[in-house]
Amino acid sequence: MSDCEKKVPEVVIKRLPRYYRYLGELLNQNITRISSNALSEKMNVTASQIRQDFNYFGGFGQQGYGYNVEHLFNEMGEILGLHDHDTMIIVGAGNLGRALANHNAFEKRGFKLVGMFDNDKKTIGSTVNGVKVMPVDELETFIKENRVDIGILTVPKSAVQETAERLAKCGIKGLLNFSYTELELPDEVTVENVHFSDSLMILSYNIRHRGEE
Amino acid sequence: MSDCEKKVPEVVIKRLPRYYRYLGELLNQNITRISSNALSEKMNVTASQIRQDFNYFGGFGQQGYGYNVEHLFNEMGEILGLHDHDTMIIVGAGNLGRALANHNAFEKRGFKLVGMFDNDKKTIGSTVNGVKVMPVDELETFIKENRVDIGILTVPKSAVQETAERLAKCGIKGLLNFSYTELELPDEVTVENVHFSDSLMILSYNIRHRGEE
Numbered sequence: 001m002s003d004c005e006k007k008v009p010e011v012v013i014k015r016l017p018r019y020y021r022y023l024g025e026l027l028n029q030n031i032t033r034i035s036s037n038a039l040s041e042k043m044n045v046t047a048s049q050i051r052q053d054f055n056y057f058g059g060f061g062q063q064g065y066g067y068n069v070e071h072l073f074n075e076m077g078e079i080l081g082l083h084d085h086d087t088m089i090i091v092g093a094g095n096l097g098r099a100l101a102n103h104n105a106f107e108k109r110g111f112k113l114v115g116m117f118d119n120d121k122k123t124i125g126s127t128v129n130g131v132k133v134m135p136v137d138e139l140e141t142f143i144k145e146n147r148v149d150i151g152i153l154t155v156p157k158s159a160v161q162e163t164a165e166r167l168a169k170c171g172i173k174g175l176l177n178f179s180y181t182e183l184e185l186p187d188e189v190t191v192e193n194v195h196f197s198d199s200l201m202i203l204s205y206n207i208r209h210r211g212e213e
Numbered sequence: 214m215s216d217c218e219k220k221v222p223e224v225v226i227k228r229l230p231r232y233y234r235y236l237g238e239l240l241n242q243n244i245t246r247i248s249s250n251a252l253s254e255k256m257n258v259t260a261s262q263i264r265q266d267f268n269y270f271g272g273f274g275q276q277g278y279g280y281n282v283e284h285l286f287n288e289m290g291e292i293l294g295l296h297d298h299d300t301m302i303i304v305g306a307g308n309l310g311r312a313l314a315n316h317n318a319f320e321k322r323g324f325k326l327v328g329m330f331d332n333d334k335k336t337i338g339s340t341v342n343g344v345k346v347m348p349v350d351e352l353e354t355f356i357k358e359n360r361v362d363i364g365i366l367t368v369p370k371s372a373v374q375e376t377a378e379r380l381a382k383c384g385i386k387g388l389l390n391f392s393y394t395e396l397e398l399p400d401e402v403t404v405e406n407v408h409f410s411d412s413l414m415i416l417s418y419n420i421r422h423r424g425e426e
């Protein structure tokens with residue numbers, strides 16, 4: 001990572017995964033170089049915005065004739081922390097938890113699912129995508145004995161604050177929260193909330209404003 | 214909606230659901246007025262950014278002592294199209310489809326699930342959250358006989374382009390795509406892609422850059 005790193009605005013951070021995904025697609029197509037203009041068209045961001053975004057990370061050395069796709073892809077992966085191969089557990093093995101456990105894109109990005117937890121006796125002991133569902137009671141022991149970087153919360157809303165606190169006490173530093181509740185946690189815990197209904201509302205807006213240019 | 218509406222940047226559109234959610238929370242707490250400064254603190258957006266955002270929609274008449282929360286909430290809902298009570302179908306009744314069918318926040322925002330479809334004989338005929346799972350073969354007939362505004366795609370990646378094309382041919386104007394594939398569709402169809410792994414990558418970044426201010 002570059003030494004000249006500055007505080008990066010949230011909107012720029014939110015664009016990083018899209019850059020990463022798009023660069024991965026280019027690599028799959030054996031495209032080795034791309035200009036900021038071409039990148040701009042695909043990404044629906046202006047070329048100058050792309051240069052500004054990249055400047056937060058040292059600029060990635062565009063040399064007139066464009067960026068080296070593989071270099072940029074790797075740098076972006078490094079910035080996103082994907083090369084550290086973070087390990088994850090999923091707490092809540094209902095429909096959503098199971099869907100996420102089967103979600104290949106996580107592993108493709110370098111994240112590894114190491115455990116699932118539930119308190120439903122019918123679910124405990126079953127296996128989802130090769131990972132065993134354990135009783136929630138065993139959370140603390142499991143985390144003590146295994147490296148767990150990220151907790152994915154797919155428990156019911158009523159249980160999410162308590163579950164998050166337990167994970168925080170065990171030293172887990174990142175939570176992906178699907179339970180639509182703002183969590184109150186110690187400062188050292190980072191939370192990313194996933195709101196399905198936000199996507200639906202954005203779609204609803206865009207349907208109505210299609211073609212306004 | 215205001216007459217002075219301009220083309221609204223994507224970043225602003227993406228903030229609208231957050232404004233809407235937060236204003237709903239304020240209403241629940243019986244808070245009737247809020248200053249752009251107070252809104253700014255909670256939303257992690259500068260007060261001037263909030264005023265700029267709102268100006269795209271006519272400004273909502275802040276009068277020195279702040280915004281009327283209920284008025285702003287209703288206007289925001291109107292802008293997002295929530296008062297039209299769009300109807301939705303879910304194609305793909307696997308774990309993710311079932312999780313979304315049970316997702317209360319959709320109905321709370323005014324969206325109504327009217328049908329689910331799958332091609333798995335074991336699933337067809339079952340009921341999820343009061344909605345029957347029908348065979349995918351019946352998609353066209355169902356859409357002809359019922360108002361369907363939005364299609365939610367939770368089919369496997371290999372089936373998503375074909376399914377999307379079928380929905381587009383039936384005149385569905387909005388698709389929420391969970392299948393991580395860029396769809397190629399006629400211009401009049403609006404697509405919103407949901408990428409779980411983007412959220413995970415943003416979390417991964419934020420874990421590593423916590424506390425950089």
